[in-house]
Amino acid sequence: MADKPKIRELLDESACAHNKSKQSPCNAPTPGATSGGCAFEGAQISLFPYADAAHLVHGPITCLGASWETRATKTSYPGRDLTQMGFTTDISTSDVVFGGEKKLLSAIDYIMAHYTPEAVFVYATCVTALIGDDIDAVCRHAAEKYGVPMVPVHAPGFVGSKNLGSRIGGEAALAHLIGTKEPETTTPFDINLIGEYNVTGDLWQYSPLLGELGIRILSTLSGDGRIKEIRTAHRARLNVIVCAKSLISLTRKMEERYGIPTISLSFYGKRDTSAGLLAIAEALGDEGLIERTKALIAREEARLDGKLQPYRELFKGKKAVLNTGGNKTWSIASALQDLGIEVVATAVKKATEADRQKARETLGEAGVLMMNPGAEQAKIIDDTGAHLLLAGGRSLYTAIKKGIAFADVNQEKKKSYGGYDGLLNLAEDLKNALENPVFENVARRAPWEK
Structure with missing residues (x-):
């Protein structure tokens, strides 16, 4: 398994043009400035919409209570929606003294016995990071035991902001999921949606239009996503960052490793939705697709203007x-x-x-x-x-x-x-x-x- 994410590298992101001209990196932690959301919350925001995965918070129960179910990230997953389950190791004072690794492994055993998820995300929190619990070792052992991905997420709240936590969540997906499975089929128009969390069903507003154009969403990180799909994300032809610039580190590294280009866009409003659809078609580079997209945009804008x-x-x-x-x-x-x-x-x-x-x-x-x-x-x-x-x-x-x-x-x-x-x-x-x-x-x- 990969080493822990290097926080300094994530702060000083080379793909962020503004870092070159600033004295301090973007999103550098400021003492007392996590009131708008800490790194732990940001990591959960990035990964929580995976309904077929268990999200296990390794920390005091208050960390679970503060972060769970904060967004209406809708899913069409046909099985049991595990985001409706609150999993925590409920670290106590004695665990701080003697360590919580056995408790973590026991929690994973319980989850696998009762819920059989496609993956388990294990989130470090301030307390368990400070006492030095080795969640990487526990996850390695559990992955070997059960044959499913166990993903350690090293985003304790004290490392920085919610934005940084989202980057760490992306790093965890890249290190332990992306590239670990091959898709059954591929198409010339496969894309990944990165930073689209399907809050209140935003993804479902424009995904039918992509489908009508013949553009396939191979995977998402992570709105209405599936673990088996994000594992195949390395075979997409294009990464589409939907607004969330916090995941630019992930897309840069995917471009370096797998040669997948990246575009960034928004699907809010008429102008941005039209520009986004056309940007995807142009990035995929097919003239027929571009013409179909222009025709679809003209049709949808005319319909919208009337209403x-x-x-x-x-x-x-x-x-x-x-x-x-x-x-x-x-x-x-x-x-x-x-x-x-x-x-x-x-x-x-x-x-x-x-x-x-x-x-x-x-x-x-x-x-x-x-x-x-x-x-x-x-x-x-x-x-x-x-x-x-x-x-x-x-x-x-x-x-x-x-x-x-x-x-x-x-x-x-x-x-x-x-x-x-x-x-x-x-x-x-x-x-x-x-x-x-x-x-x-x-x-x-x-x-x-x-």
């Missing part, structure tokens, strides 16, 4: 503030612009340098890139006269205080906003938010208050 016309009348002149993280800082902004809404500010605190640059391009020079959105968004709403706040649930109170409409666009959202039809879902939700009188009414003072 969006009533919404555009309502959204005319409306302004929005966007407080989310990562790629959504610009991809959701682009989707809002497709609806005719002006995005006056977006939060970039949790975004990579590449995402911040993209956000600047999307919003233009007049748009505000918020580095401290908790403190800035209320003032920006006042200064710009914004009508909408799109954010996570914690920002609902800002919208209530300011008396403007609110929509949840973070991972807790209930609907998909991906692809062409996802833009319709977003339009309907924003229409309902703008027409909902509750936001204006709750901001009013009671009649007896001065």
Whole structure:
């Protein structure tokens, strides 16, 4: 088995152009800065959607409780969805003193006896990393015993941010899964989707369009994914990073090892969905495919424009503030612009340098890139006269205080906003938010208050 991931190399990623011009690497850990998600959470985000694998948290039960079921990562897996099971070794004080390796092996034995997963991901946490439990040795022993992949994930929370943890999750998949199995068949149009987690079914909004074009999704990391498919990912013709720049280390190494080129794109909004479909076709390099893709785009855009016309009348002149993280800082902004809404500010605190640059391009020079959105968004709403706040649930109170409409666009959202039809879902939700009188009414003072 491979050695532990080298954190310094993951921080100073050569494929990230911004590292060359910075004094410190991208996503270098900052003391006390894991409140937005630690490395352990990021690793789970990258790998958790595999429903046919058991996800075993080697640490105190609180680590499981803080990370489990935080996103609606939907799956079509026909068997038992193991993401609905919370597996932990529940490390106690005595385990800290005497070591938790026997407890870990016993937990794997239990999982294999009762659930027979296609793989087991074993996540190190702060406590078990500090006491020095050798999860690599335990995983090696268990893999030999059961003949299925046992994947150690060395992402204890203290090593850094959620973004770094996602990279470590990708490293674990590359070291222990990718390239370990050959596909039954291949096609000239096989692709891997990297960084697509199928949150609220985003993947299902555009995968039928890829299928109609004859483009086969060989594997995903990891939305609606299967372990047997990611093991064959080395035979794809193209890696497609769907927004998540955190996995750029994985795709660079796959290009070096297997010669698989990489493109990065977004499927939020009309423009980005169309550009993404065409980018995939052009990267695969088949003229017939490119022509079919252009025809499909023309058809879908015409269908979408007809359905969006009533919404555009309502959204005319409306302004929005966007407080989310990562790629959504610009991809959701682009989707809002497709609806005719002006995005006056977006939060970039949790975004990579590449995402911040993209956000600047999307919003233009007049748009505000918020580095401290908790403190800035209320003032920006006042200064710009914004009508909408799109954010996570914690920002609902800002919208209530300011008396403007609110929509949840973070991972807790209930609907998909991906692809062409996802833009319709977003339009309907924003229409309902703008027409909902509750936001204006709750901001009013009671009649007896001065």
